[in-house]
Amino acid sequence: MDDLTTKRCVPCNSKDMRPMTEQSAKEQLSQVHGWNLSTEGGVMKLHRSWKVKSFTKGLEFFQLVADVAEAEGHHPDLHLVGWNDVKIDIWTHAVGGLTENDFILAAKIGSLQVEHLLRKKPAAT
Numbered sequence: 001m002d003d004l005t006t007k008r009c010v011p012c013n014s015k016d017m018r019p020m021t022e023q024s025a026k027e028q029l030s031q032v033h034g035w036n037l038s039t040e041g042g043v044m045k046l047h048r049s050w051k052v053k054s055f056t057k058g059l060e061f062f063q064l065v066a067d068v069a070e071a072e073g074h075h076p077d078l079h080l081v082g083w084n085d086v087k088i089d090i091w092t093h094a095v096g097g098l099t100e101n102d103f104i105l106a107a108k109i110g111s112l113q114v115e116h117l118l119r120k121k122p123a124a125t
């Protein structure tokens, strides 16, 4: 299967774009490590969260994500909750569900170098 990070998002305004089925979404999920499916108000979304070192590191994280989103013309919902919990939802607003664009964006966000912004994992006991 093609690496999603090499693909480009297509404009979401095509009338024949349809949200994918839950089954295809589950199949595609293996291509975007760390992301999960969630359903909010009957709309399927991709969700992932990260703990960052500080509030401002969270904003730096968002800037990196914004650069990808602008380059792709496809935009995630960004949440910075409780000062260090970055949460991102991705879905295609235009169709009210998931399209390949969402998986492409998730793959590209997943390949960003953000290690220096993340809280170090607590030592294993």
Ligand SMILES: C[C@H](O)[C@H](O)[C@H]1CNC2=NC(N)=NC(=O)C2=N1
Pocket: 010, 011, 012, 013, 073, 074, 075, 076, 090, 091, 092, 093, 094, 095
């Ligand atoms: C014309 C342009 O493609 C659309 O307005 C885009 C912009 N970014 C978008 N992002 C997301 N996630 N869903 C959309 O439907 C969407 N629409």
